[in-house]
Amino acid sequence: MQPIIKMWYDYLDEGKLMGLKCKRCGTVHFPPFPICRDCSGVEMEWVEVSGYATVNEIALVTAPDEWFTEYAPYYYAYADTEEGSSFSSMLMGLEAEPEEVLDKYVRRFPLQARIEIQKRDGYSYPVYRLEE
């Protein structure tokens, strides 16, 4: 077993979006997990993911955990990566007043987004940015 979380964050520090791919069935897990959600395989290899995702739901975060107060208010995206994983994170690039969000964005769901890496407090985090 590898130190999966550490390696994931180390890759992010290097600017790489890496997931674990099941050697048996090919399913890619981003974020990484050691046992395949589809076939239960346990042989995994690191692969770079595309970073493309579709946003299915969004929420406005007005009072985040203390570590993210500087960003608030911000949007949060529930999304599926191109490789088929559920992954949720902050969503950048959505510009609308709250009362406009339904008509301006949500009615056009699913929207395309791309993961970018944001540095915060010395660490690197994957967040989404809407592709327009």
Place this chain on the structure above:
Amino acid sequence: MGKQLARSVSIVGVGYTPFGFLQSTSAIKDFTERELISMAYIEALQDCGLEAKDVDAFYIAQYMPETLSHANSVAGIYADWLGMRMKPGFQMDGACCSSTLTLRNAVEMVASGSANVVASLSVEATTSNPIPGKPSHIREALPTPELWEKTMYGSDHGYVYWGGVPTSFDGCALEYARKYGLSMEQLDDVLNMAAYNNRRAGVLNPKAANAEKTFEEEAKENGFTTFMDYLRSDFNMKLSVTSRIKHMAATVDGASAVIVMPTEMAKRYNLDKRAVEVIGFGTATATAANQNDLYLASAREAYDMAGITNPRKEVDYFSPHDCLIGRQFVQAEAYGYFDEGEAWKYILEGRTAYDGDRPYHTSGGRSSMGHAWAASAGAEVAEAVSQMRGECGKRQVKMPPKTAVIANEGAGLNTNTTILRKQ
């Protein structure tokens, strides 16, 4: 039919404390978690005429004993408070569905034959913390933002959690509006009506924490002609794209208790007239899953076990887990209590209220009865059992329900379904 229990198990006793604030609500003032859980348990024992010595084992649901109560391994602590020394006791955490997880496990223990009478108990104190180094009735207030912060970490993966507090609960409401073409104004009215329906029941429930006045009374006091004008106004402040202050779960302290035994044994004890059978349950867990997938997974397991194929016709009481009030429509449709696109209309017309033709929980829900994290799910089971017995007084639904579904979710990671039937 899905998986079947080895023997039928019924709920015979239920109880829950007044939901409120340990620092100020008179019925529970100066209590600690210990008195809360004892109070609920005694009520459940008295409800079925049993004593602690008749109970073989117990489960404790407490979501965050270490974080909120500075205590771990709480089954051992509570055993003495419950008169259950030296008996098997187990603590479980599935966040806010913990107390139906413990019910599931209590039922399974009885069905397995390893025990006959088992208590599923739960407690949570969310509004104040004991102060380390002092007796535990000496407490400091826990502001709601801090509570949510403590609640939310652990949403995995080594990722620091970006989701934030309940103001982030727009997702399901906006998605529902997109799917069925509701305007922002219509969505706002539906959410306001959901809170209104909850409040109408809450003011009739003496154990509700957040229901001293009707919305009509509040509207009048603030110079509005109608409750809806009041709920659309800044008195009902917006906290996110869709959520307003009166939609939110009111975080409170409370405890609940449910006692189960074999259905055959309930007959021998002459408890069968008021007994309610647990005919199905289902549980699903996952990180960062689509919430609807979690509902469907646990609902499917439970409906299969219960042999229910058409919940729209076969279920006549539905208890949504409305910590986010938008769950009232998305859950009810995922569970098939309503057809797709139907729930919002029923809510808007007041038909999901306690006196409506398609009732939801009658406790006041999480916006009016309050939300005591782990303890709420068990309290909603108790409320459903009371309704099925026809014992809910002024908030009794028109026809005592035959088949009730209690939906619960916890921290977005857990869902649990409980199906009850009254013969």
